[in-house]
Structures are given as C-alpha cells and as structure tokens.
Amino acid sequence: MSISEPVERLMKLFSRFPGVGDKTARRFALFLLQQPGEFSDELASTISLMRESTFSCSICGNLTTEDPCPVCSDPFRDRGVLCVLENVEDMLSLEQAGVFSGLYFILGGRVSPMDGEDLPPERLSRLGEYVREGGFREVIIATNPSVEGDLTFYAVLDSLKSMKPRITRLAFGLPLGGTIGYADRVTLHASIESRVDVSLANNSFERKE
Amino acid sequence: MSISEPVERLMKLFSRFPGVGDKTARRFALFLLQQPGEFSDELASTISLMRESTFSCSICGNLTTEDPCPVCSDPFRDRGVLCVLENVEDMLSLEQAGVFSGLYFILGGRVSPMDGEDLPPERLSRLGEYVREGGFREVIIATNPSVEGDLTFYAVLDSLKSMKPRITRLAFGLPLGGTIGYADRVTLHASIESRVDVSLANNSFERKE
Numbered sequence: 316m317s318i319s320e321p322v323e324r325l326m327k328l329f330s331r332f333p334g335v336g337d338k339t340a341r342r343f344a345l346f347l348l349q350q351p352g353e354f355s356d357e358l359a360s361t362i363s364l365m366r367e368s369t370f371s372c373s374i375c376g377n378l379t380t381e382d383p384c385p386v387c388s389d390p391f392r393d394r395g396v397l398c399v400l401e402n403v404e405d406m407l408s409l410e411q412a413g414v415f416s417g418l419y420f421i422l423g424g425r426v427s428p429m430d431g432e433d434l435p436p437e438r439l440s441r442l443g444e445y446v447r448e449g450g451f452r453e454v455i456i457a458t459n460p461s462v463e464g465d466l467t468f469y470a471v472l473d474s475l476k477s478m479k480p481r482i483t484r485l486a487f488g489l490p491l492g493g494t495i496g497y498a499d500r501v502t503l504h505a506s507i508e509s510r511v512d513v514s515l516a517n518n519s520f521e522r523k524e
Numbered sequence: 525m526s527i528s529e530p531v532e533r534l535m536k537l538f539s540r541f542p543g544v545g546d547k548t549a550r551r552f553a554l555f556l557l558q559q560p561g562e563f564s565d566e567l568a569s570t571i572s573l574m575r576e577s578t579f580s581c582s583i584c585g586n587l588t589t590e591d592p593c594p595v596c597s598d599p600f601r602d603r604g605v606l607c608v609l610e611n612v613e614d615m616l617s618l619e620q621a622g623v624f625s626g627l628y629f630i631l632g633g634r635v636s637p638m639d640g641e642d643l644p645p646e647r648l649s650r651l652g653e654y655v656r657e658g659g660f661r662e663v664i665i666a667t668n669p670s671v672e673g674d675l676t677f678y679a680v681l682d683s684l685k686s687m688k689p690r691i692t693r694l695a696f697g698l699p700l701g702g703t704i705g706y707a708d709r710v711t712l713h714a715s716i717e718s719r720v721d722v723s724l725a726n727n728s729f730e731r732k733e
Contacts, residue, residue, distance in 0.1 A: 317619045318612070319589040321574035328567050333555050334548065337620075345613055346542050347571065348578060348587065355575040358537050359568040362556065365530035366564040369557060378557060380528040403527075404554055410526045 322348070374445070376421030376438070378403055386410075386419060393417040395452040397480075399442065399471055401425045401459060409457070417455075420445060425458070426466035434467065439474050451480045460487050460505075531557070583654070585630030585647070587612055595619075595628060602626040604661045606689075608651065608680055610634045610668060618666070626664075629654060634667070635675035643676065648683050660689045669696050669714075 322344050329340035347355050371377070372384035379385065386392065396417030400406050401424070409415050420442055424434050446454055456471050458464035468484060475482060488506040489498055498506070531553050538549035556564050580586070581593035588594065595601065605626030609615050610633070618624045629651055633643050655663055665680050667673035677693060684691060697715040698707055707715070 317586065317593070317595045318616060319574070319578045319587050319593075321570055321577055321589065322587055325567075325570045325574050328563070328570060331563075333551055339543065341613060341616055342542055344574070345587075345611075348574070352575055354537070354540075355571050358534075359571040359575075361530055361534045361537060362564050362568040362571075365528070365534050365553070365556070366561055366568075368530055369528045377526065378528050378531055378554075380530065384526070384528075386526045402554075404550060407527060407550060 371421075371423075375419045376403070376423055377406060377419060391416075395450075396455065397446065397449065397451045397453070398455045398457050400457050401464070401467060405457065405459070418449075422467070422471070425463050426470050427463040428466070429463075432463075434470055439471070442471070443474055443478075446475055446478050446480060453481045453483060456482065456484050458484070460485075580630075580632075584628045585612070585632055586615060586628060600625075604659075605664065606655065606658065606660045606662070607664045607666050609666050610673070610676060614666065614668070627658075627660075631676070631680070634672050635679050636672040637675070638672075641672075643679055648680070651680070652683055652687075655684055655687050655689060662690045662692060665691065665693050667693070669694075 325344045325347070326337070326340040329335055329343045330337050332340075335343070347358070368380045369378050370380075370382070372379045372382060372387055374383045374387045377384040377386055393416050396415075397420055398409065398415055398417055399420045399422065400409075401422050403421055406419050406421060409419075422434055422438050422442070424432060424438065426433055454475060456468050458468040458471070472482060486509060487502075488509055489495065489502060495503070534553045534556070535546070535549040538544055538552045539546055541549075544552070556567070577589045578587050579589075579591070581588045581591060581596055583592045583596045586593040586595055602625050605624075606629055607615075607618065607624055607626055608629045608631065609618075610631055612630055615628050615630060618628075631643055631647050631651070633641060633647065635642055663684060665677050667677040667680070681691060695718060696711070697718055698704065698711060704712070
C-alpha cells in the first residue's frame, strides 16, 4: 500500500466503529496525525484506562468505576421510581436530558427475533428480585418505539406481572418540534390512538380510553 | 455525572473528531466497551505507534514510516508524470481508485483567503525544484473543484510557469452515475463549458474550444 502501515491499521480499526465507513476512518486517522502529539497520547491512554477501570454496576448495570455506581448511590435520587432501559446509551440520553430523577435498571439487551437477540435471562430475574425487594411505587418500562422495543416491553411486563408497583411505559406520539406533514404513518397512528382529552368539561388532561 | 469518568473523557476526545457530535462520540465509547478487550488494546497501541513512527516523506510529503515513501521509491511507477495534490487524503483517494500510476507531490495546504490559509512557501519552492530537476513530461495540478481549489490551482500554475513540462488539470463535469436533474448549477456550467466534440466528421473525441 502507498501509506504508512500503522496509519492503514488504524483506519481498519476505525472502520469497525458503528456508522464509520472507509472514508471516515481515513479522515479520523489523518485528523489524528494533524493534531498535536498530546491529543493522540491522551486518546490512547484514555482508551486503555477506560478499558481497565470501567465495569457494570452490580445493581443497575450502568458503566462505572466504583460499585455501586454514582446513580445508585446518590442519596438525592427518588428511590420510589425505577426506569427499565435496554442499554446504557438510552440511560445517558435520559440523564443528559435531565428529565428523570429516579433509579435505573439496564437490561443489557432486547428481544429481536430477526437478529436472534433475546433478553439475558439473568438480567430479567435480577430485575424481578430488585422490583420485589426495592419497594418501588412505580416501574417505567422505557423501551424504544420500535417492533423490538415492543417485544422487549412485553417480555419485561410479563416478568413483572403480579408484582406490586404500578407499571408504566413512555408516551408515543408526535415528537416535539416535528410536523404532522413529515410524521410517518406509525407515529401518526400512535398519536391518534393515544390522543389526549382536553375538553373543558373535565378540565384536566387525561388519556381518552 | 452519572457515568464513569474515563468513559466521559473518551467521549470528549472523540467529539473533537471531524464530523463527530456528542451522540456519535458516546456511541463510539460504548461501542469500545462492548468489544473484546483486545480491540481497545490494539486501538490504543496503534494510535501511539502511528504517532511515533509516521512522518512526511522528504520528497513528496506522503505519510510514511520510511524515507523516501513506498510511492517515491517504487521502481514500477511512471516517473514522467507528477500529480500535485492539496493533501494526503486526496492522494489516498487516487491511490485507492487505482487510476494514477505516476508520482505525487503534496502541497500540505491550500489557498483560502476566507480561512486565512495559504500554501506553505517552502512547499511551493520545493515543488519548483522538484519539477525543474525531476525531468517530468507532465505535471497534473489536481486541486479540488472549489473556489479554494481554483485559487490553489492558479498559485501552483504561476509558480511553475516557464518550466518545461506540460501542465494539466483534472476534468470538471457531471459525476459518473449522477443525473443532470440533480446536478448543481456550477457543475452543469462546467459540463457545458468543457463539452466534448463527438461529431462524426473528425471521428475522435476532442474538446471543443
């Protein structure tokens, strides 16, 4: 090949990143070469450090350097509400949005027959224990709005049936800032199905059954 | 923050990559954690290795671990044609396409008054020497089809004036596989300006003046 071997090897590694093709991988490698040496040094050492020091929280499954993780050990969080998520990425989205202050439980998988994926049985039974002993008043099953998310939702719901807490799921409908004109059929269907009663008579916002 | 500190630091570093936002940086970091440990190890060591072992070829400016680089020292390349490029990325595109078998010269910059960029003067004078002494029959100034590319082209052309080799530039026009309907105005203009005579009378494909 016409370029230095380590550059080419790095391109190969970068091209295995999600959503990164050959051209982007090349751009990444060349970008690194244009940066001051400290940047590459810090990147390499942070990757090694992360690998060595990070593991899953024994309670919720969050990525952490100490057990239990900062969320599970935070005394200011609402210990009455548990939010069940497919993965850490979804948890970070909720955390960064700052819209939830309860505790989390990460399933670490989803039900997807097409991809041959299923929920790890030990996580499901761990969730069962946690809900049985945790004294939660509510469990939010926050799976994604997709076929796989739906299947995952029902698998979790099934495993929690006959338990005490109230079980909820996220609202599906038009995304805020979106337009009806550009919404897809399934989203429009969800927004009609879950339409909210705003009649003055009952004077409160409630779901129409 | 709710996630382990090294993960967050790595996200910050990734988010400085070109075209990578916060969400993609997060996905990259979580992707690394899901891979077997060897992947992170190899990535970290390759980044360090590349940084330490890679430098610019003293002849053409290509990235290399040995001087001169594999292209400049390849006896099978056509030493009569020199292709002048803005950067290493463009060179890799040509190499991967396998459409050029001559030698390269990388300017390592471009003329862009808007961004306050100019060609490194030492590279321009180095190019002058190289062309004067290299015995090339043709120099292709392969700058990008943009305003900056045009300015760079004329700067290089000016520095090579009164030298012996034939000077050419890349053809601009409709990209193959593209459609006239979707082509932008400037591309359409270039494709009309550079239209090719296909009349049966002269029986050969030549540019119309």
